[in-house]
Amino acid sequence: MGIKVAKTGNEAFAEGMRQINPDVVAAYPITPQTEIVQIFSQFVADGLVKTEFIQVESEHSAMSACIGASAAGARAMTGTSSQGLAYMWEMLYIASGLRLPIIMAVVNRALSSPINIHCDHSDTFGARDSGWIQIYSENVQETYDNLIQGVRIAEHPDVRLPCMIMTDGFILSHCLETMEMLTDQEVQEFIGKPPERENLIKSAIEGNPITIGALDLQDYYFEHKRQQAEGMKNALKVIPLIGKEFGEKFGRYYSFVENYMIEDADIGIVVIGSTAGTGKEVVDNLRKKGIKAGLLKIRVLRPLPVEEIRDSLKNLKVVGIMDRVEGMNAFCGPLYSEIATCLYDLEKKPILTDFVYGLGGRDVKIEDIETIFNDLLKILEKGKKEFTLKYIGVRE
Amino acid sequence: MKEIFEIRWHGRGGQGAKTAALLFGDACVSTGKYIQAFPEYGPERMGAPVASFNRISSSPIRIHSGIENPDVVVVLDFSLIEQINVCEGLDDKRGILLINTPLSPEEIKKRIGFGGKVYTVDASKIAIETIGREIPNTPMMGALIKVTGILKLDELLHDTRKKLEVKFRNKPEVIEGNLKAIERAYNEVKGD
Numbered sequence: 001m002g003i004k005v006a007k008t009g010n011e012a013f014a015e016g017m018r019q020i021n022p023d024v025v026a027a028y029p030i031t032p033q034t035e036i037v038q039i040f041s042q043f044v045a046d047g048l049v050k051t052e053f054i055q056v057e058s059e060h061s062a063m064s065a066c067i068g069a070s071a072a073g074a075r076a077m078t079g080t081s082s083q084g085l086a087y088m089w090e091m092l093y094i095a096s097g098l099r100l101p102i103i104m105a106v107v108n109r110a111l112s113s114p115i116n117i118h119c120d121h122s123d124t125f126g127a128r129d130s131g132w133i134q135i136y137s138e139n140v141q142e143t144y145d146n147l148i149q150g151v152r153i154a155e156h157p158d159v160r161l162p163c164m165i166m167t168d169g170f171i172l173s174h175c176l177e178t179m180e181m182l183t184d185q186e187v188q189e190f191i192g193k194p195p196e197r198e199n200l201i202k203s204a205i206e207g208n209p210i211t212i213g214a215l216d217l218q219d220y221y222f223e224h225k226r227q228q229a230e231g232m233k234n235a236l237k238v239i240p241l242i243g244k245e246f247g248e249k250f251g252r253y254y255s256f257v258e259n260y261m262i263e264d265a266d267i268g269i270v271v272i273g274s275t276a277g278t279g280k281e282v283v284d285n286l287r288k289k290g291i292k293a294g295l296l297k298i299r300v301l302r303p304l305p306v307e308e309i310r311d312s313l314k315n316l317k318v319v320g321i322m323d324r325v326e327g328m329n330a331f332c333g334p335l336y337s338e339i340a341t342c343l344y345d346l347e348k349k350p351i352l353t354d355f356v357y358g359l360g361g362r363d364v365k366i367e368d369i370e371t372i373f374n375d376l377l378k379i380l381e382k383g384k385k386e387f388t389l390k391y392i393g394v395r396e
Numbered sequence: 397m398k399e400i401f402e403i404r405w406h407g408r409g410g411q412g413a414k415t416a417a418l419l420f421g422d423a424c425v426s427t428g429k430y431i432q433a434f435p436e437y438g439p440e441r442m443g444a445p446v447a448s449f450n451r452i453s454s455s456p457i458r459i460h461s462g463i464e465n466p467d468v469v470v471v472l473d474f475s476l477i478e479q480i481n482v483c484e485g486l487d488d489k490r491g492i493l494l495i496n497t498p499l500s501p502e503e504i505k506k507r508i509g510f511g512g513k514v515y516t517v518d519a520s521k522i523a524i525e526t527i528g529r530e531i532p533n534t535p536m537m538g539a540l541i542k543v544t545g546i547l548k549l550d551e552l553l554h555d556t557r558k559k560l561e562v563k564f565r566n567k568p569e570v571i572e573g574n575l576k577a578i579e580r581a582y583n584e585v586k587g588d
Contacts, residue, residue, distance in 0.1 A: 006421055
């Protein structure tokens with residue numbers, strides 16, 4: 001069994017990568033992910049991993065190198081934040097379209113401009129339709145656990161899709177927390193050898209060379225996209241199996257969402273990332289006052305776990321969505337759209353309202369979340385909402 | 397101890413306020429406690445006022461917001477009290493203020509008009525005499541555990557020795573100097 005240690009989110013990512021011991025890591029440093037590259041390159045220099053570490057000149061090249069390595073059959077990893085992820089954009093779609101199980105550690109940071117180095121989810125929310133699996137973390141422990149499970153999910157023969165694992169910039173990436181680290185052997189046994197898949201090197205050795213990434217026009221492009229969509233659908237089956245296996249081995253179980261006091265709740269919030277922890281404190285306080293409050297934490301955003309979200313929220317009367325992104329659609333944040341989509345087909349559904357918070361690292365206090373619950377209580381009382389979107393903690 | 401005990405460290409860029417929070421948090425983990433340690437990130441310049449934070453608890457910590465009402469404030473650089481309000485958010489009765497200064501707690505109280513508990517220790521002098529350099533963060537950890545009781549002295553000494561033995565394998569004098577500094581500050585801290 002693992003041991004209790006103190007690690008920051010970035011250290012947890014880097015240690016996890018060391019234990020995974022991938023064939024190739026190609027990465028470029030960017031705040032707040034920089035330490036991952038720094039610590040991991042030290043592991044390489046110290047000979048603690050067999051990884052070929054490729055120092056690239058940009059994130060576009062980092063993703064390109066991972067795509068090349070993965071197409072050649074390697075287990076490839078990278079990490080980035082914010083503008084770095086934005087700079088990878090066209091390559092993200094190529095990684096997923098080619099069905100390459102690349103693993104990427106993402107430290108969430110606001111997108112410029114205005115330039116900002118702190119946390120919000122605008123970077124990875126922008127990439128939610130890029131065909132990557134997306135898994136978000138509440139704390140340092142989950143950051144580490146999600147990275148290790150991510151390898152198995154991405155490489156599963158029924159999935160074969162790249163996977164990004166998120167942690168909140170500074171709030172988690174630079175916060176030292178108590179966590180339990182597995183032994184190197186436990187991680188190696190859990191991830192195992194990558195399952196066999198067609199790749200450039202194997203096909204060349206076998207004397208039957210293949211082409212990856214060829215032109216695909218009206219005749220087959222659609223079929224390939226249809227297959228890719230099936231891979232994402234299959235991830236819906238694979239993710240809970242891997243989460244259960246992880247739980248049986250190491251005592252921490254994972255699925256798509258975490259339901260916190262939601263079963264009998266009248267009002268609840270939906271939240272992603274580190275704010276979920278702060279939200280649980282608020283739910284506990286409200287429960288002590290006899291208010292039936294609950295919280296739904298979204299761990300997996302892609303694939304979108306529609307059934308689970310529906311099951312969690314169907315009996316609630318009022319739900320507040322917490323969006324750490326401004327959707328710029330003059331109506332609501334992107335998580336609101338996702339949750340509304342999940343609930344639309346239900347006959348009886350809760351009243352939904354959206355709260356945009358924490359942009360550019362704006363601190364989210366207990367009182368901010370209390371304000372949200374107070375609004376939900378008012379809506380519950382009146383039986384209708386008077387706004388769809390409200391900004392929390394902003395000066396107007 | 398409260399459910400979650402919160403600490404704010406004040407220092408100047410380069411003085412080790414961040415390191416102090418990390419080291420102290422790490423030391424608490426070795427006694428089975430749950431911790432958080434995080435710095436305040438702003439423009440970082442040598443000599444500019446900086447802050448860092450700890451949360452310490454006997455059960456897992458879920459909250460991830462900033463610390464606004466700490467139980468203790470530790471000031472590594474005395475000159476900061478003229479520049480910033482080190483008592484901000486500190487309870488005027490139960491709050492604990494621990495300052496690195498040769499002055500007495502009474503003199504400090506008079507100067508800043510704080511009603512809570514004030515403790516002082518000349519950590520800079522202790523550091524120069526034991527470590528040979530003015531690094532007040534290690535001795536301040538010794539004073540901190542004395543005034544709060546979060547750790548026992550031998551627990552902190554044991555953990556610090558373990559960590560420094562990894563880092564300073566070839567400089568045993570650094571290890572002994574730091575341990576001596578912690579022990580002296582623990583014994584020499586004055587106040588309520």
